[in-house]
Amino acid sequence: MARADLAALRAQQLALAARVIREDALPTAPRFIGGVDVSCSRFDPTQRVYAAIVVLEWPGLAVVDQAGVAAAPDLPYLTGFLGFREVPAAMEAFARLRVKPELLMVDGQGIAHPRRFGIASHLGVMLDLPAIGVGKSRLVGVPEAPLAEEAGSEARLRDRGEEVGALLRTRARANPLWISIGHRVSLPTALRWVRATGTGRRLPEPTRLAHEAAGMVRRAAGG
Template identity: 50%
Template sequence: MRAEWLHPATLRDATVAQREIAEACEQADRFDAHAPVAGADTSSKWRDARGPIHAAIAPVGAPAATASAIPPFPYVPGYLGFREAPALVEAWERLAAKPGLLLVDGHGRAHPRRCGIAVHLGVLLDVPAVGIGKSLLCGEVEGLLGEEPGSTAPLVDRGEVVAMAVRTRARGQPVYVGVGHRISLDTAVARVLALAEGRRLPFPIRLAHDAANATRRAYEADQA
């Protein structure tokens, strides 16, 4: 793990790091399809740009690992990975057993420099990763996205398919599924649909969301 990919000194360094990380991202399947899956998510106090990030990595069928850390990097749109990744890496290091696939609450390559948090985290840890974004950072959905669960339509930015808009439940808001690392886009979409269980977000993401929020609430209670 290159230190400057986790803790860049300046915004210019962060831009260089994002481009290097995006270049290192693998977009083909290289993982054990039967390996355990985990979700990754963070929680923080609303509108608190200086407060701690509470991170959770939650394997299916095993306890979540969590970490709370003051982010070393200021909030800058498009550079959120540098705020969230240090706490997520710390949570990862606390896992007793590492999962073989990580579903991350946030974008993969659907990012202006193709380095959303799923790419950032996947490459840092060299773990297969999928990004599940809930709103758009870049690009436009091409074609008609059907109303039925399993419907998909490509998200295209500057002529490149950077994710798929995916309907995980009937008439619900879509999610934007993208490559994080060591997985193809088709496989990423299939895994998300298999784990959605009729909800907007797949089960591992929901586990991580709950664990991150519980960690934040416990931290705030200790500070009260």
């Protein structure tokens, strides 16, 4: 595994982040939505990553295709630089799909990232597809107001004076999700699609199923 040149990675992230489109440039009603999850552990001695994409048909949310990849990345686990480690495996999984999604919902951050280029933005830019970041925990951002306990409550997130996403509580009293623009999707549209693909669970159905599929890839590879 190569030693990371952090200065070069930062420069590359900033250059790619400049290509992120923060406005809607996606079909009004995409027929196929892809959930993306990449599983890894900094404590795994093999340091492999396990990527899965599950494609759902809209509006029924039936699974029409899926693909998974176990890969040995070129970089070690580096907080803030996971896109370089995980996106190549996700792109390989995408290449294996027979049915290509028109919108990606990615387990991770979009522009809610120190350099505004989390994995959802990274994958969206590399594939030039609309992408939404659906994070399960905070990377950056402070809510503008307290988040109510009711399902459907939201609060916009700011980091260094910039709006970078929103907290969304999908189930009453459950931990919220951290929603952010990935690529070619505005924040209101990102929130609308996360709500529309919810089925009463904490996670929207695309990323929930992708999380399960990545776990299956990991178990099949002995990880």
